[in-house]
Amino acid sequence: MRLIMLDTETTGLSPLNGDRMVEIGAIEVLNRKVLSGDKHVFHHYINPERNIPAEVVRIHGIDNAKVKNKPTFKEIAQDFLDFIEGATLVIHNASFDLGFIMNELRLNGFHNIENTLVIDTLAFARKKHPNQRNNLDALCDRYNIERGHRDLHGALLDSELLAEVYLGMTGGRQFSLGMDIPSLPASSFVQLPEQSRGRDEKAETANIMKRNSLPIADHEHEAHISMMKRIHKESDGQTIWHHPELA
Template structure:
């Protein structure tokens, strides 16, 4: 099973409020072995095309100067899509990172990854260790993963740590069928704006469709039609029900 451990760093918490990625890191794990070498690692700092707030810089250490000459996500998007093709993504708190990635793909009209399989290690850790803290630092300590070199958050470093944590949570490095965590499609973690709008609209019309049909008398219908004709005439023929293209 080909897995891609993935993490991002961002300018804030919400891509829908204008926050963008500043770093993306991913590492390949094949048959429970963490692979090394350029072709097995994807890592880029990213120019977010906006300022990085000082309070966020204190978390990951990536400031405006560091990404000034970095590529935009659009410039590296195809490399990223090629790297993850055919793999299952493993992400700690998948809805966060996928939200940024899928929003960038949407903004630039690039292929959607909503059907790619994803494993959320945070969700799995919460089931395995209920009522406990399950952030990456805590899981590293719980599964004896060395993290002394982690002073700041970093997408590539966190992907490396996640790989070790994932293997620890699922039985170690020895390959065995049934060890891996079941995956879900990326769309299970992220609701894109247009999808959310569609669901809201369906919910609104559903309640209308459940109403009992009104009983209208002939004289009421005639009065309604007369009023519509009057409005159409007084608007100079500009009523929208005679021009559906304006609706």
């Protein structure tokens, strides 16, 4: 199985709030072997075309100056799609990274990856190690993976650590049938903004339709019709509603 270990760094927590990616890193694992060399690694710092807040810089060390002359995501998107084609993505907390990637693809007019298979190692770790810390640092410690060189978050470094964590959680480097984590389509982890809006609107409409009609007294109804007639008349018949009582 061809796997792509993937991680991103961003300007904040939500693409829906305008946050963008500043780094993307991915490495290839084939038949449980971590591959090296340019052909098997995808890594770019990205110009997010917006300010990177200082509190975020303290997490990953990527400031405005570092990405000022780097490519935008649009400039590397096709190379990224070519790199992951036909592979299963392995991501720690898949909904976070996929949210940014799928939003960027949408914004820049590229085909989306909603059918790409994805393994979420965070979800798997929570099932395998319930009621324990399951962030990447904790999993590295649990599986005796050296992480002393990880002073700051970094997309490529975290992808390398994730590869070791994934192999550790699924039985080590020796191939073992049935030890791989089940995968799901990317669409299972992320709803694009237009999908989310449609879902929310339907939910809001459904709640309104469930409400009981309010009782209206005869005098209230008559006062309402009188006001509607007055507005209709004073607008020279330009009102957008039509009601037989106004004729």
